[in-house]
Amino acid sequence: MGNECVDNAVLVIPCSGIGKVHGLISREATYLVTDELAPEQTETMCLALLVKGDPGAVEAVRTHACIAIDGCAKACAEKNVQIAGGAVAKAIQVAEAFKNHRGAKPGSATMLTDEGWAITREIAGSIISEVERLRASEEVAR
Amino acid sequence: MSAEITKVGIICCSGEAIAEGTISRLATRRVLELLRPNATVTLCLPLFLAGNEGERNFAKTHPTITIDGCDKQCAKWGTEEHSGPVSAALVVTDILGTQATGCHRSSRQASQPEKEAVWAVAERIAAEVDSVMAETELRDGATAQADGAHCSCSSPIPGGKLAIAGAAVTIPGLSLIFEQCAERNIPADITGCAALLDTVKIYHRVPPDEEGEYRSALLAAYQDFRNGGKAAR
Structure with a gap:
């Protein structure tokens, strides 16, 4: 596991937010997908490496389908993929998922509760649906 | 002498792809919430960049x-690119060596x-x-607030109360x-008193003449904690 991206993998790029639970949910949803649900079809990368302009990271987002998972409306993941010249096939906002869980107590910036994990699994499900759609339509690589 | 309050900014690796990135974020949160809550704030690296x-x-x-998290040092690079030299640059792999091997993201x-790994x-x-605070205080005469301060994005975690000298x-x-002490199997009896005090002294200043009272109070609170009590929670 690292920043290497295999051919035909869909890149799932989460938010780096450290202050609120939303950033943690974005990362855990990403890991559910890349490590357990679809490890052969997906990979992730460090957002900061992309923002830094690392040639390998920039090349990866330009040649692979990308799904951005952002914790807040500042949408750092989505915007930075676009700035690097990549195309965001789907942009997911963690805050949107909370609309179906009003009053939920998802945990903190460092630990999720059962409710937090339930939201995380829902988001992972959305990511998987998009990965399947991209693969079915052969949009995984550019 | 300046009366300005100095806080140390901590910018950690976003490192989503590697376990060391997760360790860097969790360790940063622990410093913000527990170890130095009154002296530190954090910044979101990609937003900063x-x-x-x-x-x-x-x-x-x-x-x-x-x-x-790794020797690519995105946080150091980004900070120096946009804001000038950093006061210190740590790399998780340098601190942990092979200890991070086998950790999960x-x-x-x-x-x-x-x-x-996170504690270390x-x-x-x-x-x-x-070290940075000491240098800053020497240079500017500035000090961090003793209380009421918190990081830019969340408040410090609640503290536990002890009765010391009335x-x-x-x-x-x-x-x-206490969780850390329990994980290290520090016993909740008189034989664990010294280890309890030593651990608390890492995070909290204990005046030498009050160590005896701290030992007794900590042991009582730790016993309560181990028995599921709420005093320290």
Whole structure:
């Protein structure tokens, strides 16, 4: 596991937010997908490496389908993929998922509760649906 | 002498792709919430790199420590590119050596190796914060607020109260300290008193003439904690 991206993998790029639970949910949803649900079809990368302009990271987002998972409306993941010249096939906002869980107590910036994990699994499900759609339509690589 | 309050900014690696990135973020949170809650704030690295002017200005005017997961040092690079030299630059792999091998990037799989790695890195960051604060105070005469301060994005975790010399003393994150002690199998009896005090002294200043009272109060609170009590929670 690292920043290497295999051919035909869909890149799932989460938010780096450290202050609120939303950033943690974005990362855990990403890991559910890349490590357990679809490890052969997906990979992730460090957002900061992309923002830094690392040639390998920039090349990866330009040649692979990308799904951005952002914790807040500042949408750092989505915007930075676009700035690097990549195309965001789907942009997911963690805050949107909370609309179906009003009053939920998802945990903190460092630990999720059962409710937090339930939201995380829902988001992972959305990511998987998009990965399947991209693969079915052969949009995984550019 | 300046009366300006100095806080140390901690910018950690976002490192989503590697376990060391997760360790850097969790260790940073531990410093912010538990070890040095009154002296530190954090900044979101991609937001900082992508041009949030408010956060960039903070790093220009405050001493900043970067915590990177790997030798690519994105946090150090980004901070120095946009705000100038950092006060200290730590790299998780330098601190842990092979200790990070086998750690996971998801918190769902976190076990003892991850917990120990986070503690080790957090304590190293806290030591660096102390060093930076000491240098800043020597240079500017500035001091951090003793209370009422919190990081830019969340408040410090609640503290546990002890009765010392007839007064209530709050120790930030006492329950987490006790959790750590329990994981290290420090016994909740008289034989564990010295280890309990030593652990608390890492995070909280204990006047030498009050160590005896602290020992007794800590043991009572730790016993309560181990029995499921709420005093330290």
